[in-house]
Each structure stands twice: as C-alpha cells, then as structure tokens.
Amino acid sequence: MKWIWFAVKNVLRNRRRSAVTVLIAAVGTAAILVGGGFAQFTYESLREQAVRQSGHLVVAHHDHFDKDEDTPLQYGLEGQQQLAERMVAEPRVRAVLPRLQFSGLISNGDKSAVFVGSGVDAGGEFAVRGPFLHVTAGGVLSPRPAAADVPEIMLGQDLARSLHAGPGSSLTLMATTTEGSLNAQDVRVKGVFSVGVPEVDQRIVMVHLGTAQKLLLTDKVSTLSVYLDQTEDTEAMQASLRSTLPSLAVRTWLDQATFYVAVRELYNRIFGLLGVVLAIMVLFAVSNTLGMAVLERTREIGTLRAMGTLPGQVVRNFALEGLVIGVAGALLGMVAAVTTSVAFDLGDVQMPPPPGSSVGYPLHVNLPPALFVATGVVIVLAAVTAAWVVSRKAARKSIVEALAHV
Amino acid sequence: MTAPTSLLHLHRVAKSYGQGETAVQALRGVDLDVAAGDFVALTGPSGSGKSTLLNLCGLLDRPDGGRILLDGEDTGTLSGRDLALLRRDKLGFVFQGFNLVPVLTARENVEYPLLLAGVAPRERAARTGEMLARVGLGDQSGRRPDQLSGGQRQRVAIARALVTGPRLVLADEPTANLDGGTATQVIDLMHELGRNDGVTFIVATHDARMTSRCDRVVALTDGAMS
Secondary structure, three states: OHHHHHHHHHHHHHHHHHHHHHHHHHHHHHHHHHHHHHHHHHHHHHHHHHHHHHOOEEEEEOOOOOOOOOOOOOOOEOOHHHHHHHHHOOOOEEEEEEEEEEEEEEEOOOOEEEEEEEEEOHHHHHHHHHHHOEEEEEOOOOOOOOOOOOOEEEEEHHHHHHOOOOOOOEEEEEEEOOOOOEEEEEEEEEEEEEOOOHHHHOOEEEEEHHHHHHHHOOOOEOEEEEEEOOHHHHHHHHHHHHHHOOOEEEEEHHHHOHHHHHHHHHHHHHHHHHHHHHHHHHHHHHHHHHHHHHHHOHHHHHHHHHOOOOHHHHHHHHHHHHHHHHHHHHHHHHHHHHHHHHHHHHHOOEEOOOOOOOOOEEOOOOOOHHHHHHHHHHHHHHHHHHHHHHHHHHHOOOHHHHHHOO | OOOOOEEEEEEEEEEEEOOHHHOEEEEEEEEEEEEOOOEEEEEOOOOOOHHHHHHHHOOOOOOOEEEEEEOOEEHHHOOHHHHHHHHHHHEEEEOOOOOOOOOOOHHHHHHHHHHHOOOOHHHHHHHHHHHHHHOOOHHHOOOOHHHOOHHHHHHHHHHHHHOOOOOEEEEEOOOOOOOHHHHHHHHHHHHHHHHHHOOEEEEEOOOHHHHOOOOEEEEEEOOEEO
C-alpha cells in the first residue's frame, strides 16, 4: 500500500502533465466504451430481431436447407401438429410455430405483382415478433378467424402502395399448388406492415397458415420455428432435438442470420481497430509523461539505487505510477461513457437508416460489466507497459552516472 | 590478505575513466583499512579521487583493479543484486545536495530504507519516529523537503542514512551546502550519532571543521594516498 501511495505522490508531482495524460486515457476509455457499447447494442438488436424472425431453432425436412424444390413444399414437413406437440413438451421450449413459405402473384383486378408470402399461426406469430413488426395501417391477422369469413392478409407497405390497397381492400392471390397446377384465393386486407427493408416491403405478405395450405392444396408446412425461454439454451436444445428427431434438419438462428453475422464481423473489425488505435494513443501519452518524469528524476533514481533499491523495484515504482494514471483515466473514462450513454437516451438521439433499410433506430449504448472490465484492463495494461518500457533503461543506468545527472 | 579487525579493507584499488589516450587514472592502487567505529575524513583537492574512492567504498561502482572487502566479504565476487542488498543492509549515504525525495515528507523519506528492507509497519513507524527525534526533527516530520531549511534537510538525510542501523555511513561533502553554524551542528550530530550507535563514517570533505573532528584523515593527491 505504501508503494501505491508513493506512486500517487509521484504522479501528483507534476499535476498538469499528469492531468493531461489521465485525460487522454479517459478519452480513450470513453471512446472504446461508447463505440463498443454501440456495437453491443447493435449486436443485441440484430440478434433479437433474427431470433424473433426465425425462432431460436428451425426444424425442417432434412433436404429443406440444402436443395432447391422442383415443386412447392417438395421438402415440406408433414405431421407438423404432432411434431410441435412433442417439442412443446420440452421444458425449455416456449413456443413452436409453423411457417409455410410460398410465392406467386397478387392482384387487385387491375394490377398484379409478385409476392413472397408466409403462412403463419397468427395466435403465436405476432406475440413473438414484438416490436420488429411495425404495423402501419389496420391490424394483425385475427388469432382465430371464422371459417366462413374471407381469408385475411397483411401486406408489406410498399406492396400495398403499389396495389393501391389498404385495410378492407379485396385482393386475389395466385400460386402454384404442390401438384403443379395454378390456384387462386380471394383475400381481404387486414393490415399493412413494414419490416424496415424496402426490398422486402415491396414483396412480403402474411396470411393464416390455413389460407396458405388451402391455396397450395397441402397440409404440409415449410418449417417449424422453435422459441426457447433462454437464447443461451439454443445449442443444447439443438443437440437434444437432433437426437430425438434424427430424420429432420435442425438449425440455429445463427445459421440463418447471415445479416447479423456480416454486421458483427464488420463492427468487430471497425471497433477492434478503433480500440487498438486508442490503446496505442494511451501508450504513447503515458510513455511521454513518464519518459519526462524518468529523465527529470534520474538523480533521484541514483539515490534510491544507492540506498539499495533494486533496478526491478525502480521499474516497479514507475509501473505503479503508470497503474495509477491508467486506473484514474479508466475510471474517469467509464464515468464519461455512462454519462454519454444517459445523454443519448435522454436526448432520444436517432441513427439514420442503415444501408438497405428504410427506418432509423435509436442511438443506444449498451454497457455490460464485461465491456467495462475488458476496456479497463486494456487501458491500464497500456499505461503500465508504457511505464515499464520507459523506466527500464534508467533503472539500469550506472548509479554514479545517475547521481551526477544535472 | 583479509584484515580481521577492519570493517572496510581496500587493497591496491585502481579505477580509471575513459579509454585509450583520453583515459584518466582516478585511483592508483589505493590501500585503506577502516576499523569499525572510525570517523575517517577523505581530503584532497578537486580531481584527487575523493569521490571515486567514496563511490567504491560505498559499492556504487566497481574498481578496475584491486579488492574491496566489507566485513570480511570480498565485494568483487558479488552480483549487482547482492551489492544492492549489501548497501541496503550495511551502508548509509549522506549527499552534498541532501538528495531527499521531494514528494515525500521527512517521515516518509526516513521510512523509505525500512520499507525497502521489508520492516513491519509498526516497527517502521517506531524507528522512524525515534530517529527523527534524535536528529531534532520530531515536530517537523510531516513537512516535505521544500518546507525545511538546508540544515533540517541534511538532518533528515542523516536520519535516513542511520535508520536501518548500518555498519558504515558514507558522506560526500555533507556540510558544503550549509552555512557555518548549521554545518557545525550537522558535524556535531554526525559525531554524536556515530559514537552512540558505533557507526563508522567515511566523509569526503574540504571542511576543516570536519577534518579536525575526525579520528583519521586520509589525504589523496592525483589518485594516490599522500
């Protein structure tokens, strides 16, 4: 403890110089934390979006993911009701939702457009989608539609605009059945929604699973999406399902989330590089400060060595000074990062829409404890390393020469 | 070769600086025996080799030739680390410019060698307090060097040199930066502490008041004892 106190006193010897160094370390820490925190928020948002969209696990026919279908649902799942019941019985499973992917033409009588559709279980689908499905007009599909009613449909907002359709409009879906013939189905628009990606909003539609099956003349589904209570259980559950359902393919949300993986790789490189640059900046700042201190204290180093201080102890004393500067800078930077994060939230700062998207998103900084620890360790290590490097030579200088230093 | 009664024994010690034609022979085969409890003055004109001899006696430098024995131990065979530990445990230093650590208080400056030696905190506090009281600075222990007079600073330096109970204290012009009255007080203090604690002093000095109070005066001229 005495040695730390000694280091603190030495750091305070030239207050202005030390303050500037601490400030540089603090700015470095805050920048790493804010940048890393923003990346964390982005990762979590994209992960959440990916999980809500695909489910933690996707169960399908073993050829579904790897082969192209010659006819709709060639590699679809049969007996989905029994499969879903078996999986829901697992304690970690929150919900199992069937999905039927299909495509075709949608027409308002005057104009037709290509659509890409999903037949869904409306009762569960909209509960799991949460905020990632933005309804811009009307409402979501009814949980339990009456059999006699005209089937409901939800349209992507750009498709709705193209077809001049809105809630209550009547449209016709046309698609190829599993037998290869053409079938049509009248539908009524229940709502209009956006997923935030214009290319998707121009094509996407959602109907009840029964409507899609009736259109394609099948009782199959494309996939079963398995939602778990904890994302951390995904891999364990995948292994469990693979053993209980060996004839089926089971993939995780990460296998499906190509966008998430691409963004994560890009951000890891950008913010990783930023972190390295800032750590080097701190390294040089502390080197400069302690390098000057070492030079100014050459005679003092000689005196301490004359009294029996070992070169390693001299280096340790300077390393402790680097530690004090690093810790002070890291703590100050952490306070600055938290303040910045709160300011972003209070100011409701919005990021512009990313490439390929039509909606912006709030600028939020996630600051998990692990990020604080990692950043603190990097900054403190940089400061200690700088102190160690600059003091090593001085500590081994001849005592007589050091004592004669003016 | 070893002188059993000597605390410090130098045999034909030589030291030169530089190489080739520019080489300067600072010491030319000096022999010296210092007995425990001696108060020895090293005198001589500037460039006579006083400081070089003091540095060698204090194990701050290694001779080019000859042997130096401290307490019967041949220091020429010791590593740099062993020499540092020997300095820590058996030697004390008093410098002309006091060489106190400016950010530490008088108490902390005196405490430093004990901290280095790994003395327990309670014992450190007791020995530091006692030593400061003996040099008459018991009430100034919380002051930093820049808040003390020259004489007070040299008293702190003397306390720092003696607090570990060294066998030998080496002082380089300890009164050179002090006025007449203060210098006399410092000389008296060194004598009193040396006599009471049985500590051996080797003092490089030009000060006649100092040499007149020493048991022995060793005069150097051109690197040799005259």
